[in-house]
Structure formats: structure tokens, C-alpha cells
Amino acid sequence: MRRRSVVLAAGLALLLAVPPLAAIAGEPFAVTLASRVLIYALAAASLDFIVGYGGMVSFGHAAFLGLGAYTVGIVASHAFDGTAVPLLPFAWHGTDSALIQWPLAMLISALFALVIGALSLRTAGVYFIMITLAFAQMLYHLFLTLPTYGGQDGLNLWRRSEIPGLDLADDVSFYYLTLALLIISLLILKRLVHSRFGMVLRAGKQNEPRLQALGIPTVRYKLLAFVIAGAFGGLAGALTVNHTEFVGPGLLHWTRSGELLVIVILGGLGSLYGSVVGAAVLLILEEVIAGWTEHWMIVLGPFLVLVVLFARRGLYGWLAGREAEGD
Amino acid sequence: MTDAILEVQGLSKFFGAVAASDSLTFQVERGCCHALIGPNGAGKSTAIAQITGEVRPDGGSIRFNGREISRWPVHRRARAGLNRSYQITSIFPAFSALDTVALAVLARQPHAFRFWRDARRDERLRRSARSFLDRVGLGDRADVRAGDLAHGEQRQLEVAMVLATNPQLVLLDEPMAGMGRAETQQMLDILRPLKGSLSLLLVEHDMDVVFALADVVTVLVKGRVIASGTPSSIRADADVRRAYLGDGA
Numbered sequence: 067m068r069r070r071s072v073v074l075a076a077g078l079a080l081l082l083a084v085p086p087l088a089a090i091a092g093e094p095f096a097v098t099l100a101s102r103v104l105i106y107a108l109a110a111a112s113l114d115f116i117v118g119y120g121g122m123v124s125f126g127h128a129a130f131l132g133l134g135a136y137t138v139g140i141v142a143s144h145a146f147d148g149t150a151v152p153l154l155p156f157a158w159h160g161t162d163s164a165l166i167q168w169p170l171a172m173l174i175s176a177l178f179a180l181v182i183g184a185l186s187l188r189t190a191g192v193y194f195i196m197i198t199l200a201f202a203q204m205l206y207h208l209f210l211t212l213p214t215y216g217g218q219d220g221l222n223l224w225r226r227s228e229i230p231g232l233d234l235a236d237d238v239s240f241y242y243l244t245l246a247l248l249i250i251s252l253l254i255l256k257r258l259v260h261s262r263f264g265m266v267l268r269a270g271k272q273n274e275p276r277l278q279a280l281g282i283p284t285v286r287y288k289l290l291a292f293v294i295a296g297a298f299g300g301l302a303g304a305l306t307v308n309h310t311e312f313v314g315p316g317l318l319h320w321t322r323s324g325e326l327l328v329i330v331i332l333g334g335l336g337s338l339y340g341s342v343v344g345a346a347v348l349l350i351l352e353e354v355i356a357g358w359t360e361h362w363m364i365v366l367g368p369f370l371v372l373v374v375l376f377a378r379r380g381l382y383g384w385l386a387g388r389e390a391e392g393d
Numbered sequence: 394m395t396d397a398i399l400e401v402q403g404l405s406k407f408f409g410a411v412a413a414s415d416s417l418t419f420q421v422e423r424g425c426c427h428a429l430i431g432p433n434g435a436g437k438s439t440a441i442a443q444i445t446g447e448v449r450p451d452g453g454s455i456r457f458n459g460r461e462i463s464r465w466p467v468h469r470r471a472r473a474g475l476n477r478s479y480q481i482t483s484i485f486p487a488f489s490a491l492d493t494v495a496l497a498v499l500a501r502q503p504h505a506f507r508f509w510r511d512a513r514r515d516e517r518l519r520r521s522a523r524s525f526l527d528r529v530g531l532g533d534r535a536d537v538r539a540g541d542l543a544h545g546e547q548r549q550l551e552v553a554m555v556l557a558t559n560p561q562l563v564l565l566d567e568p569m570a571g572m573g574r575a576e577t578q579q580m581l582d583i584l585r586p587l588k589g590s591l592s593l594l595l596v597e598h599d600m601d602v603v604f605a606l607a608d609v610v611t612v613l614v615k616g617r618v619i620a621s622g623t624p625s626s627i628r629a630d631a632d633v634r635r636a637y638l639g640d641g642a
């Protein structure tokens with residue numbers, strides 16, 4: 067109990083202290099970078115939920131990030147132009163309200179996850195990896211060739227989402243809101259992992275045939291987990307588009323899905339909290355090393371190999387020790 | 394008038410040219426222990442896998458409680474009351490013994506779409522799971538990771554899991570495989586009282602175990618039934634002695 071609690075408390079304190087420390091150091095950019103870390107941590111945690119606990123190695127998770135981001139981007143662009151959102155049975159001119167935009171982003175991502183999951187979960191192993199990758203690339207090309215919403219140039223977000231009582235244009239407010247949403251999401255996912263539903267999910271990762279022989283129709287549990295992961299991926303997307311005030315097809319590219327998997331493995335599969343550690347280490351290293359050389363992957367690659375070899379439960383497992391196994 | 398819980402009729406399954414089941418026909422009476430014996434590769438495990446739905450037969454019918462089930466998915470058959478243990482131990486190695494059995498208890502509920510309550514603090518689940526662990530003699534090993542249990546204990550855990558699903562017919566594929574003398578005796582003591590309240594289909598190489606438990610014995614060779622009857626008649630059958638038991642039996 068002790069060591070794990072200390073690690074988590076220290077991590078939380080550190081995250082809370084980022085804006086004041088950045089202000090003291092006169093490095094406001096640090097808050098921007100830290101927000102990026104939190105958003106990627108959220109996306110990676112939602113991926114860890116299905117990979118680390120459910121054994122579903124999805125190589126297309128960036129699709130849900132992208133769908134969430136485009137949902138917000140598109141809705142906001144119609145609000146900006148005063149035009150109606152197409153394909154709706156009623157005239158709706160979009161909105162800037164986060165309270166509508168963000169749940170909508172989660173819903174759209176969840177719906178796509180339902181369709182992609184229903185088709186992909188007929189397969190397993192390397193086929194599952196390939197088919198999720200294929201679906202994500204399809205969506206990538208769709209947005210790349212969709213001129214209405216910027217095509218390859220992407221879409222600018224002219225105004226960040228609006229939340230009553232908060233000014234999201236302020237980077238510090240945005241950072242704390244992102245942190246709050248990350249913590250809430252992690253707690254929800256953690257809760258799910260330890261519920262009956264989560265027990266079935268974790269059992270399926272270990273021995274799916276045995277689980278079916280016990281009488282559990284495993285696919286519907288996996289599908290629901292996939293949809294939940296998609297929804298939280300969509301939330302991360304809604305945050306991303308607000309963070310960068312831009313969304314482009316690059317957000318759905320397979321390299322992005324790969325990056326999310328790297329974060330999950332680096333932080334520790336099946337730990338959720340590891341995603342925060344993984345995202346912090348990957349993005350900060352990327353930032354630092356990219357300052358010295360543009361070939362930052364050459365430095366990062368061997369580092370990854372070392373982590374996988376020597377910290378088999380990832381960086382979080384290495385920090386929190388044996389107690390992390392209960393996560 | 395017989396009361397069969399399971400009727401297998403003309404089941405066939407070929408792996409290339411190998412006949413794993415060749416017009417396989419037999420039935421298990423309710424409340425009985427029916428042993429399936431035969432040399433290695435006779436098709437015993439394949440027969441079980443077809444009954445549970447893990448292997449799709451090429452032809453033939455399987456009736457459970459009078460209903461044709463050969464097209465049902467695995468989980469539906471399990472829910473109907475048909476459950477099995479495996480020749481090669483098949484467990485959830487990262488779960489504790491207690492969680493493993495709790496999972497089996499959970500499997501007999503209508504569904505596991507419960508998202509909020511911590512399953513490890515779910516007293517109803519745990520109490521029930523604990524009673525099954527006690528029944529197989531693993532009460533004091535509840536918190537040990539299933540993967541860290543000794544081989545014999547894992548076999549006992551499998552039986553606890555099967556019993557926790559509340560089955561009517563239990564298919565046991567060599568439950569004593571790899572066990573020592575004392576463990577075999579212990580497993581016999583676990584299985585013996587099940588007869589009557591449950592029906593058993595037992596695959597076993599240890600003839601002492603077969604003759605101690607079985608009411609009916611069916612002998613399989615190359616996917617075919619070559620003999621079926623009471624243990625004593627099987628012991629006396631000349632074909633069986635030649636094909637399987639060896640002259641010394």
C-alpha cells in the first residue's frame with residue numbers, strides 16, 4: 067500500500083504544481099506541454115483499458131481521438147459560420163458550448179467504436195491489429211479527402227469551447243480542467259476494471275476459451291469495453307482540438323496510434339496510471355531530444371527497448387513496485 | 394425406460410484422414426458416471442470438445458435433455474448446464490484461487506454487466522466461491538494466485554470452477570492427469586459424492602479410478618465405440634483386453 071500511494075500522491079502533487087512552477091521559472095510553454103501530456107495520457111489510458119486489461123491490441127486508437135477532435139471542430143466551425151450541420155434531419159447551426167460539444171465527441175467516437183469493434187472482434191491476435199489499423203487508415207483518408215472540412219489542410223478552431231465560469235482561452239485554466247477530466251476518467255476506468263464487468267474483461271485476456279466454456283459470451287463484453295475506450299478516446303480528441311486550436315487528418319494517422327501504444331507499453335500495460343508516466347516521459351523526451359537532433363527516434367528507440375527489457379511492468383510498475391499489480 | 398441426459402448419435406469428425414469421431418454413438422444416463430476410455434489418440438478429448446461446442450462436428454447429432462444442441466455456441470451450452478474440465482489445466486493464472494471461482498459463480502448469473510461495485514468486495518460472490526473452494530479442499534489457498542498453485546491444486550481448482558457453474562452434466566477430461574497417489578485419492582473423494590445429483594462423463598486412463606467411479610464404461614478406438622457396458626463386463630470383454638487393457642489387465 068505505502069509505496070504505491072506515495073508514488074501516486076507525488077505524481078498528483080507534481081501535476082498540480084506545474085502551472086505555478088512554470089510561472090516562477092518564467093517558462094509558460096511548460097503548461098502547454100504539460101496539457102499535451104495529460105491529453106495523451108487520457109487517450110493512452112483509454113487504450114490501456116482494452117489492451118492491458120482486455121487483451122485487445124488495437125492499432126487504430128487514434129481514429130477515436132481524431133473523430134472526437136473533428137466532431138468538436140466541425141460543430142464549432144458551423145457555429146462560427148452560422149451554417150447548418152449537414153446530414154441532420156433538423157437545422158442545427160452548431161455550438162461553442164463544451165457541455166454539448168464534448169459529450170457529442172464522446173458519443174460519435176463511441177458509435178464508430180461500436181461499428182469498428184463489431185466488425186473487428188470477429189478476429190483476434192495479429193488480424194485484430196491489422197483490421198483496427200485498416201479502419202483507422204480508412205477514416206484518415208476520409209478526412210484527408212473531405213474538402214468541406216479542410217481536407218489535408220485541416221480545420222482551425224477559431225474559439226475554444228465555452229464552459230460557464232471558466233475561461234478556456236487561459237492556458238492555466240485549460241490545464242486544470244484537463245487534469246480534472248483525466249483524474250475523473252482514470253477513476254471511472256479503474257472502477258470498471260474492478261467491477262464484475264472488468265473481472266470478465268481481465269479473465270478474457272488470460273483465457274478466453276475457458277471463459278466461454280464457463281458460460282460467458284465474451285464478445286459482447288469485449289465490444290462494450292471497446293466502445294468505452296472509444297468514448298474516452300473521443301474526449302481526449304475534444305481536448306486536443308481545444309489545446310492546439312486545430313484538427314487535421316494527421317491526428318488519425320497510424321503513427322499516432324503507434325505512439326499511443328508506445329505510451330501504454332512504456333508506462334506499463336494494465337495499470338492505467340502508467341499512461342500518465344508514459345505520456346510524460348515520451349512527450350518530454352521527444353521535446354528535449356528534438357532540440358538537439360531531428361532524429362529523436364534514434365535515441366528514443368533504444369530507450370524503449372531498455373524499458374521493455376528491464377522494467378517489464380513498465381515505468382509505473384517500476385516506480386510503484388509489486389503493489390502496482392493490484393491496479 | 395431410460396432417462397438420458399446426453400445422447401450422442403452418429404457423430405463424425407475428421408482431421409484430414411484421421412477419424413477422431415467415426416459414427417460415434419453413446420448416451421449418458423441421468424445421475425450416472427459414464428466413463429469414456431481408449432488408447433491415446435482414440436478421440437476422447439475431441440468427443441468432449443464437440444459436446445461442449447469447442448470443436449464443430451462434421452456430422453451427427455448431440456441432444457442434451459432432449460434438445461438438439463449441436464449448433465449452439467459454447468457459452469449457451471454451458472448455461473444450459475453442460476460444463477467441463479480440461480485434460481491440460483486451463484485456468485486464469487493471474488487471478489487468485491478465490492477470484493477464479495468467483496468468476497465461475499458470476500458466469501451462472503444472467504449477465505455480468507455490473508460496472509460500479511468492486512467484485513472483490515462482493516460478499517455474495519465471495520461467500521459462494523469460498524464454499525466451492527472448501528468443497529475441493531482449497532479453502533486455505535484462497536488468496537494464492539492460481540498460476541502459483543501446485544499442479545494438483547490447479548486440478549482441484551478446475552473442479553471447483555466447474556461445480557460453481559451449477560452444472561447438470563460435467564465432462565471431466567482426465568481429471569487425475571499428472572497427479573500422485575494421494576492427490577488421486579483426494580480427487581476421487583471430491584468426485585464420488587457428485588454422482589446422483591450430477592451426471593458425469595469421465596475420460597480417464599487410470600483404470601482403478603474408472604472402476605471406482607463408473608457405472609457404465611464405453612471404449613473408444615479410432616473414434617469408434619468398440620464396447621460399452623458395466624465396468625465388470627468391460628473388464629471381461631476380450632476385444633477390449635486386446636485393444637486396450639493389455640493382457641495383464
Ligand SMILES: Nc1ncnc2c1ncn2[C@@H]1O[C@H](COP(=O)(O)OP(=O)(O)OP(=O)(O)O)[C@@H](O)[C@H]1O
Pocket residue numbers: 408411412413431432433434435436437438439440480
Ligand atoms: N486440432 C486438431 N488437428 C488435427 N488433428 C487433431 C486435432 N485434435 C485432435 N487431433 C487428432 O485426432 C485424434 C484424436 O485426438 P484426441 O485428442 O481426441 O484423442 P484422446 O483420445 O483424447 O487422446 P489422449 O488419450 O492422448 O488424450 C488424434 O489422432 C489427434 O492427433
Ligand SMILES: [Mg+2]
Pocket residue numbers: 437438439480566
Ligand atoms: Mg485427450
